Amino acid sequence: MVTRAQTADSLVLHLKTGKIVPLPISRIQKITFESKSKTVPKGNEQGSTFAVSQNYPNPVKSGTYFPVDINVGGDITINIFDVNGKSVRKLSALSLPAGKNEIWWDGLDGNGSKVVVGSYLYEVACKNQILSKKLIILKY
Helix, strand or coil, X not given: CEEECCCCCEEEEECXXXXXXXXXXXXXXXXXXXXXXXXXXXXXXXXXCEEECCCECCCECCXXXXXXXXXXXXXXXXEEEXXXXXXXXXXXXXXXXXXXXXXXXXXXCCCCCECCCEEEEEEEEECCEEEEEEEEXXXX
16 A cells, blocks of 8 residues: 655555555656456446556656547546545546547646645446556656
8 A cells, every 4th residue: 555655755655564664756766556447237238348558657747648448439437536535536428439549637636726646546437347547646
């Protein structure tokens, strides 16, 4: 688990072993997260198959792209959550054509303010599928 440290100059890593390790942001070159996805059926609806690649850049400093590859054009919704599960921003009703697409997020919350430094989850939904990934925001 990654949490925000007392200052915005470092992250605190909580390892599975129970050890807590402060890590200066200046030493971070790349952060990679394992992704997990889930399919959520909605009735007997036939949904389009789609894939979501890791957002880039990640870590995010001012904004990021969400790469989405969709077999059949359709509406996409992206929900961004903080680590407590609170919705930070919802990008909804984005009608995308079939093929590879990129959706830009400016790093702002629903009120137009910059989100705070930390870890976030995002879910991309299309018809009967929801795919989830993680991202991290560094100081602006």
